[in-house]
Amino acid sequence: MLESVLKTIYVIWYRELIRFFREKSQWAGMIMQPTLYLTFVGTGIASAMTFRQAPGGAPVNYLTFIYPGIIGMSVLFTSMFSGISIIWDREFGFLKEILVAPVPRWAISVGKALGIGTIVSLQGMILLILSPLAGLSLTLWTGLKVLPICALVGFAIGLLGISIAGRMESMQGFQLISNFLTMPMFFLSGAMFPLHSAPQWLQVLMVIDPLTYGVDALRNAIYAGIPEAQAMLQHSIAYDLSIVSLFAIVTAATGMTAFNRQG
Amino acid sequence: MSIVIVDHLVKRYGDFEAVKGISFQVDKGEVFGFLGPNGAGKSTTIKILCTLLTMTSGKALLNGFDVNREPLKVRQSIGLVFQDYSLDDRLTAEENLYFHGMLYNVPRALLKERMEQVLAMVELTERRKDLVRNFSGGMKRRLEIARGLLHHPQVLFLDEPTIGLDPQTRNAIWEHVLRLRDELGITVFMTTHYMEEAEHCDRIAIIDHGEIVALDAPKALKEDIGGDMVTVTTTNNPQLAEEIRQRYGIPVIEDGTVLRMEVEDGASFVPRLAVDFTGMITSVSVHEPTLDDVFLKTTGRAIRDELLDEKERFRQRRLGRRRGR
Numbered sequence: 001m002l003e004s005v006l007k008t009i010y011v012i013w014y015r016e017l018i019r020f021f022r023e024k025s026q027w028a029g030m031i032m033q034p035t036l037y038l039t040f041v042g043t044g045i046a047s048a049m050t051f052r053q054a055p056g057g058a059p060v061n062y063l064t065f066i067y068p069g070i071i072g073m074s075v076l077f078t079s080m081f082s083g084i085s086i087i088w089d090r091e092f093g094f095l096k097e098i099l100v101a102p103v104p105r106w107a108i109s110v111g112k113a114l115g116i117g118t119i120v121s122l123q124g125m126i127l128l129i130l131s132p133l134a135g136l137s138l139t140l141w142t143g144l145k146v147l148p149i150c151a152l153v154g155f156a157i158g159l160l161g162i163s164i165a166g167r168m169e170s171m172q173g174f175q176l177i178s179n180f181l182t183m184p185m186f187f188l189s190g191a192m193f194p195l196h197s198a199p200q201w202l203q204v205l206m207v208i209d210p211l212t213y214g215v216d217a218l219r220n221a222i223y224a225g226i227p228e229a230q231a232m233l234q235h236s237i238a239y240d241l242s243i244v245s246l247f248a249i250v251t252a253a254t255g256m257t258a259f260n261r262q263g
Numbered sequence: 264m265s266i267v268i269v270d271h272l273v274k275r276y277g278d279f280e281a282v283k284g285i286s287f288q289v290d291k292g293e294v295f296g297f298l299g300p301n302g303a304g305k306s307t308t309i310k311i312l313c314t315l316l317t318m319t320s321g322k323a324l325l326n327g328f329d330v331n332r333e334p335l336k337v338r339q340s341i342g343l344v345f346q347d348y349s350l351d352d353r354l355t356a357e358e359n360l361y362f363h364g365m366l367y368n369v370p371r372a373l374l375k376e377r378m379e380q381v382l383a384m385v386e387l388t389e390r391r392k393d394l395v396r397n398f399s400g401g402m403k404r405r406l407e408i409a410r411g412l413l414h415h416p417q418v419l420f421l422d423e424p425t426i427g428l429d430p431q432t433r434n435a436i437w438e439h440v441l442r443l444r445d446e447l448g449i450t451v452f453m454t455t456h457y458m459e460e461a462e463h464c465d466r467i468a469i470i471d472h473g474e475i476v477a478l479d480a481p482k483a484l485k486e487d488i489g490g491d492m493v494t495v496t497t498t499n500n501p502q503l504a505e506e507i508r509q510r511y512g513i514p515v516i517e518d519g520t521v522l523r524m525e526v527e528d529g530a531s532f533v534p535r536l537a538v539d540f541t542g543m544i545t546s547v548s549v550h551e552p553t554l555d556d557v558f559l560k561t562t563g564r565a566i567r568d569e570l571l572d573e574k575e576r577f578r579q580r581r582l583g584r585r586r587g588r
Binding site: 003004007008010011015018019022023089092093094096097098099100101102103104 | 313314315336339341349361365
């Protein structure tokens, strides 16, 4: 039984990667979108407004501030929308091949979410090449810390995407619901503006947004060794990762039952 | 020895009873066919036996495992080829097989050998590294059959395996299926619309409105009809149908533009008919009963009508897909 479960998780993960590497356009989109956000939106906002900076007047550039947030955004979007492949599989019949296999269905969700986690961690690594644009020079060690953070956030949100897609019939339905979730998650995550300068009611919403902790974990990793940027952090990396892990447990509970009732 | 045992199987959707308590058994090593119009309950029954759908009541054993209680063991015992393609067309033929082998826990040492075997069996060895999206319909079907056999199932389910394929490909697929039965002793459980295909089955069950209306070897079913089938075209079908019924006391079925009737001896009946209705009959043909006739007799409908519907449905689905639905 255990062997069969591990094989299932492995082969579903493997297929996810093969499909990803064969689709060249996905690569382009994955890098283009964050680059545009960083250069156009980031630079635009930075010059339109005087960034009121961190408490204590730490001299942090706005681009430096949003850079980890942009990585968080890419991870969020990529992992959430990866769930759409389930709807494609349903449409093209391949899902049936998976559902009639003599394997527990939760293993299918786990394999898929691990695949998504792997892909977004690669994506996070690639986005590190944009760091000079944000006025940062990163070390290899930083890169190695970003990798598991992206993987964990991607795994958790990937399962959320799976739990939605597994219960949806149509592409449009999935897009509607996942947009409805990703947009507020992104806006309230502290990716674009800091929590401490937001009004009280907004802060409350930001505190309950799980992505807030993912972005804060990325800031922890990326700002390591930059004393003036430390004021932008809210929690320790351990605290952030604990919250994200808790979130992953919740999404796993819903994602792992996504295929249970269907045929 | 029975490998599939179905006992008073019922499937209800709200008030609608899709399968009305059917019972039958399939022997090990036989090719068993399900024949029936759309919505007769064929696919529903197959889905229940494959554990994709739960039954309302009844009992079904597959390879000795209870379909309700041991779904994973049942799934391990069966191979499936669905009505619609179920391959990942972004993967190669080999990758699709590898994926399947892993899901069915085929031991690593055996997997490579089995993949080569099944690919050779369906003559796709040379295309094994090609993406499935570049395959023709017939090649995809063959690959699916190969995949269904990879884990050496006891029963291979084929749900309309040849739909939308050209006659040559259909024949080729049949050759493969029959060879499997002969070489591996595998049991094949299939549904089909094509009468000439049903002829290949060892036994067929004709199912209509959720009930089995006939179950026997094709030859026996045809012999049940007894005599010969006479098909007549006339100048006025409804009127003549009535008159023939009254004069000879036999049932006459109006089937599209023709009248069909079953008589004991065609050679002596036709001359009488021609004399009795001189000038009203435009053509007569006599033939031995076919499964078409069996179907017509047991369900009151011709399967050709169903076939047309099916083709139309298939075409529309493909169009819909091309539009990127």
